[in-house]
Amino acid sequence: MSIRISSFSGEIPRLLGRLLPNNHAQLAQNTKLENGGLVPIRRGRYVQRLEEPARTIYQFNDRWLSWPLRVDAQPAPIAANRLYYTGDGAPKIMVGTDVYDLALPAPTGALTIAIEGSETPDPDLEATILYTYTWVTEFDEESEPAPASNELLWSAGLNVSVSGFALPPINRRFNRMRIYRSQTSALGATAFYFIKEMPVQTAPWVDVVDDNTIQEQLPSLEYNVPPEDLTGLVSMPNGMMAGFVGKRLYFCEPWRPHAWPEKYILTTDFEIVGLGVFGSALAVMTTGQPYIVAGTAPDSMTMERLEVNLPCVSAQGIVDLGYTIAYPSPDGLVVVSTSGANLMTRELLSRDDWQRLNPFSFVAGSFAGRYLCSYGFTDSSGIEQRGILIVDLTGAQPFLIRAGDDADGMFTDPKTGALYLLRGGQDIYEWDALAMPFGEQVWRSKKFVLPAPTNYGCILIEGEDTATPEQRETARIRTEAAKARNRELIDTDATGGAINAMPIGRVTFAGSLLTPIEEGQPSFSATVYADGKAVATVYKLNEPVRLPSGFLAGMWEVEIRGNQMVTAISVVGSPSELQQ
Structure with a gap:
């Protein structure tokens, strides 16, 4: 019975080494496992050192931003040079390099209106009118309106003197104001309509009514500023953004990220931990059951609670994998999609093994459609252990890969798919960068248990320089x-x-x-184990090598190390069997 491995896969720790499929590994470390062969992961490319230690990094307009705590940042749905983020105090907007609080102050004092001159309204045609106004920024953000003015009896042909304007705060780049006049419909409904836009001022203004006809209705009447403790910001289709405070889920006005009407609030049964977007749906991860919220507009969002007890234990472990959202729970890695929430590592890791990784510590990102998480825990000897776990969910059989690395933060560039790691709190590296040399991979086969002890006489490792x-x-x-x-x-x-x-x-x-001069020499070795003992180490690719004789063994394993691509392993009784 020969051993032949021609398509390599990763770990399934839940299974005993002897029960693994023939192409899976007891140990897969620093290997890509993307094309069926063994190809090592490249070393990280140094990008930049931050001035201060951080936990969150984000690349905005080719500039690296960082924060010492968890921050959720999203590009604007309306302009390329704006970034919105939560988690660093009150919600913020960044325009270029300038940062402002996202909340827009509104005028607090009501206007005062009166008929201009000494004329009086026609008793047969008179109507009651009111005025209000808003402030507008250079970025076309409009505040909530001021309180309504005093009521005024008015009839056509009369002009109105308007006073009581106030100057807006200088730290939000307000540059104009919009004035609105009320009108009552035949059904008795009163609404404010736009009549005039002018630079901000405090001087009284005369409304020549015949020159300032009513236009669109006041849009910001029900706008509300975002809560100061809003967090978990995500972008959704149709110009929407979402965030949360405690159990309350907020949505902004479409294409108006500064306005968060309270009428759109939805409430969950558990504290919200984080959010993720897939398609037009929103995954809501909580300290209890997850939710899916779907809809095309904030006033039509519907919320469904998924009947699975899979709480999220790390907000930094939530990752967008395309049409699914992955997050760590106490039992394993959960994926939320249109089909619900599924525990994807159920067949990969036991709950005990998963808990030993300390999922509460996960810092995660995505790369080539895979879930990467950095974890840390203290072992029974009191030694801190850190590493990266790569979970591949793209095939019929999920598998794991381990990497000898760690990260305090991760950022996946949505434009290029590149993954960046924050190491030591200050150094940014690009993961598996194209131009960097390969690191050393380790791949150990399953335990091939034979029906009867035997002695293999030859091994051939096939591969190539990659x-x-x-x-x-x-x-x-x-x-x-x-x-x-x-x-x-x-x-x-x-x-x-x-x-x-x-x-x-x-x-x-x-x-x-x-x-030291980096020679860049290829390295490779394959160690053969028989009944758990190393019996031979091979250093040649694509050449049959004889194995030692004089013993029998019932369990055989092969371990590959090096920076070369391995495409197949053959362990046979004699060289002549390789021809078959």
């Missing part, structure tokens, strides 16, 4: 730069390599200031 042109060019540039730096140090006798030439700790013992 370095990209971008990697080769980057390596060449870095090598030439290192050689140039080293030549300058050598020519000036400033290598610091002589005894006592450098302070203790500046260079390693017997070292120097010279930069």
Whole structure:
């Protein structure tokens, strides 16, 4: 019975090593597993160091923003140079590099109106009118209206003197005001209508009524400012945004992110932890059951509670995977979609194994359609353990990959799909960057348990060099730069390599200031285990290698290490069997 692996997959920790499918792994670390072969993940590309430690990063107009706490940021649905975010105090709007509170102050004093001059209204034609006004910013944001003015009896042909205007605050870039006059319909309904826009001022103004005919109805009558503790901001189709406070779910006026009418509020049964958008629906993750909220306008949103007890335990663990939203629960990774909420890691990890990863600590992102989460926990010896878990849900059989990395924050660029990690609170790296060299991957096969002990006599590992042109060019540039730096140090006798030439700790013992040259040599090894003991290590690709004889074993495993692509493994009794 030979062993043949020609399509590689990841871990299913819930199963015993001997029960795994033939192409799955007991250990899959730092390997991509995207094309059926074993290809290592590239090293991270250093991008930038932040001035201050942070937990949230966001790239806005090619500039990195950061905050020391969890912040939810969304680009504006109406302008390319605006960013809206919550979590850093009151909700904010960023325009270019300027930051303002999102809430718009409104005039608090009512206008005073009177008939201009000494004329009086015609008793047969008189009607009662009122006035109000709003402030408008440079960004076309309109405030709520001022309280209605005093009532005034008026008839056609009379002009109205309007006074009591106030100047708006200077820190929100108000530059004009809009004046509204009331009109009552034949059915007795009274509404305000736009009549005039002018620069902000305090001077009285005369409404020449014949020149200022009514136009559109006052749009901001039922606008409300966003709550100061609004958080969890997400963007939805049709110009909507959503956020939450406690159990209350808020929606903004379509295409008006500064207005959050309270009439749109929906209330859940549990405290909301975070939000996610898939299609035209909103996933609402809570401390209890999740919800799906759907609709095309904020006044028609319907809320459905999903009858599964799968609370969300980490807001930073919520990730948009396209038409699904993934989040960590105490029992495993949950995916919310149009079909409901499903525990996707039920067949991958037991609840105990999942709990050992401390899902409460998850910081997550997405890359190539996969869920990546950084986790941290303290083991039984009191040692802090950190790592990254990659969950692939794209195929018929989900699997896991582990990576020797960690992150305090993640950001997936929606334009390029690139994933950025925040390491050590200050350093930003691009994950698996195209031009970076491959790291070392480790992949250990299942335990192949034979019906009777045997001795395999030959192994063939098939593979190829998978370095990209971008990697080769980057390596060449870095090598030439290192050689140039080293030549300058050598020519000036400033290598610091002589005894006592450098302070203790500046260079390693017997070292120097010279930069090591990265040769970029391929590395590869395959270790064969028989009944749990290493019996041979192979360093050659695409060449049959004989295995030691003189023993029998009933359980065989193969472990691959290195930075080369492996496409197949064959373990057979003799070289002649490879031809078959």
